[in-house]
Amino acid sequence: MTETISQINENDTSIFSCLHCKLSPISKATGSATFTLNDSLCTCLLNGPGELRQQQDAINRLQVDITFQARPGNNNTNSTSTKDKLIEQWLETLVRSTVLMEYYPRSQINIVMYEEQNLSGEATILACLCNTLCLTMLDANLPMKYAFAAVPIVQHPTKGLLSLPKTKDELASTSYFVFVFEITLNDILATHASGDFDMKILEQAISIAQPIARQIFQFYRQELEKRLT
């Protein structure tokens, strides 16, 4: 396993060719967004904050319900698999950390996330889901403490660490990281990693991912401002 870091020699505008988004594709929902990251596509919709219809715990806070619908593929059942439930819980921690829950007592929001296309591996789809979720909450104008963005990094056997990897590179990679950054100090909010690596590689991956996250926030600004004109 090589330990070289691939230099990001492309100019700033090149990551914008990997990202596309469409805001408010579902007009009846409070907020919705479709986001594309390389070869992965996700749609998310958000309804709320509305009346709390179940007898659930949130008396003085907002009740958050997230449903993740993966692409029905290899598992021919209709129910959510355990891995997808883990993803739901992971995304729920992100929502809980940023949404100002005390502003909406006795209310609930419903978030439904659809994975529409995933031709690469885990890293890209996880990052795509996070970014779609953030864009949806921004589109719905939910009061949040900070916006967040996820960056996938993979460790290729010959090319080293690659950020926003293309499908071919990702499928050939051995380990991957997904880092979620927040906008205020560009600090890490959440991480998911899988594979064989040591702390040095992890730190290198973080340092590659940070500037990419800044560009993703720039992308959010452009797209959201475009929605208004």
Added chain:
Amino acid sequence: MDIERQIDEFVLPGDTIALSTLPSPLDSSNSITLGPGLHYDKYTNAFTSHGCGHVREPSSLTYYIDGHRLSVSSLTTGDLILGIVVRRQLESLLVDIGYNELASLSLYDFEGSTKRTKPNVDRGDIIYGRLKIDGECQPQITCVNDDGKADGMGVLNENGYLFSIPIDIANDLIHHDNLLQELGNEIPYEIAIGANGRIWIKAAATRTMIALRKVILERAKNKSDINQLKTLFQQSLVS
């Protein structure tokens, strides 16, 4: 991050904004008023945004974030709003007012409505009514006043034309209607302004309605003065 955003700039949640520096807390004559979407952190002495939108300063030392979406902070109980009926249930209607939730309008809240004579309203009709909203429950609309009279509220004529404008412009038009009165002196027309950012107009000729819409949208975009808008209206009537 490091960049401080200015007034009228587009911000994301978490951005710091450069508002005027905070005066001493004992000096109450210069206090800053923060509206929805803004937050002051006393540990870092910074103003941060909690919403996504443009920072606006409607009057001196008063700021808020304009999210361009109908939220609970833009509507208050007692506002007159325009809604579109989505469903008719047994004893109530579900009305879309552009908010997160559908509003509920009881079929008995119309003038002269009793158990035997319910009004003839169905899906797709336009309703002008008074809103009752608080953050937590489903919003409610009523089309009668306390004395049981409609006073202009109720189902609007299907030959009118409904369109949307930004919410702050709608509220502005409700309070300062000299433009609308001047246009009324030229050609008679009917107009209903909803505080949820919707306008319904009806005039004898389609050309008048198109010209009216053009003038209102022009005012929303550029805030030109009355005489310029009147000339635009007259030109649109002819061309």
